[in-house]
Amino acid sequence: MSELNELKKKLAMSSRMLFNSGLVDYSGHISVRIPGSDHLLILPHPVSRATVAPDDMVVTDFEGKLIEGKYHAPSEVFMHARAYKARGDIQSVAHLHNHMVAVLSMVDKPFYPASSNPCAFFGPGPMPLYMDPALIHTIEQGDAVAKTLGKNEAVMLRGHGSMVVGQAIEWVFAGCVDLEEAASRFYKASLLGPVRVYNDDETQRVMKGRHKDSVVQKVWDHNVAKTKLAGLMEGV
Numbered sequence: 001m002s003e004l005n006e007l008k009k010k011l012a013m014s015s016r017m018l019f020n021s022g023l024v025d026y027s028g029h030i031s032v033r034i035p036g037s038d039h040l041l042i043l044p045h046p047v048s049r050a051t052v053a054p055d056d057m058v059v060t061d062f063e064g065k066l067i068e069g070k071y072h073a074p075s076e077v078f079m080h081a082r083a084y085k086a087r088g089d090i091q092s093v094a095h096l097h098n099h100m101v102a103v104l105s106m107v108d109k110p111f112y113p114a115s116s117n118p119c120a121f122f123g124p125g126p127m128p129l130y131m132d133p134a135l136i137h138t139i140e141q142g143d144a145v146a147k148t149l150g151k152n153e154a155v156m157l158r159g160h161g162s163m164v165v166g167q168a169i170e171w172v173f174a175g176c177v178d179l180e181e182a183a184s185r186f187y188k189a190s191l192l193g194p195v196r197v198y199n200d201d202e203t204q205r206v207m208k209g210r211h212k213d214s215v216v217q218k219v220w221d222h223n224v225a226k227t228k229l230a231g232l233m234e235g236v
């Protein structure tokens with residue numbers, strides 16, 4: 001299988017896995033940089049995240065312009081395109097309307113790393129928060145999100161969701177899973193009292209144990225199996 005076809009397959013798999021994990025529904029998307037180019041592959045606009053196939057993926061440039069594909073690019077493609085433009089070190093991006101992260105983005109309280117498994121795929125310190133609640137429909141808005149993201153691996157979008165970036169599709173998928181679980185735990189702990197957030201040293205030590213290929217592969221393999229069991233991997 002060619003490298004491009006392999007990436008399309010992994011995008012379709014990860015989209016169905018995000019759906020099966022309740023992290024995307026009718027919206028939300030994951031993309032990948034086409035190696036050595038100024039183009040990206042992304043889930044198209046009108047196709048269900050639960051049934052998308054490798055051949056459905058579309059290609060855009062880093063201005064969000066459609067280059068190739070039988071469908072439209074999603075309207076928020078600018079978030080992906082401008083993240084790749086700003087960050088030469090990242091290979092994959094996901095944008096989620098993830099429920100618990102969106103909830104935490106709505107309160108005036110920083111979201112800190114505070115639980116180890118699932119880990120802090122972010123930190124040290126609180127997760128950056130992009131304050132403009134509008135959807136990301138322009139290059140300028142995409143640039144503004146990338147600026148708030150900075151060198152981090154995730155950014156919360158106020159009242160909206162999040163963007164997660166990483167070195168490969170598998171890493172971004174694992175980051176999405178861990179981020180939502182961390183947000184869910186943080187929310188529940190907050191109801192009981194002040195949260196014992198991790199200091200910088202604690203965050204670094206936790207990340208050292210979790211931030212590695214073997215852990216990411218474990219999260220990926222588990223979700224491949226879970227999604228197959230749900231009957232959602234047909235045709236990939």
Ligand SMILES: [Zn+2]
Pocket residue numbers: 076095096097135136160161
């Ligand atoms: Zn959105």
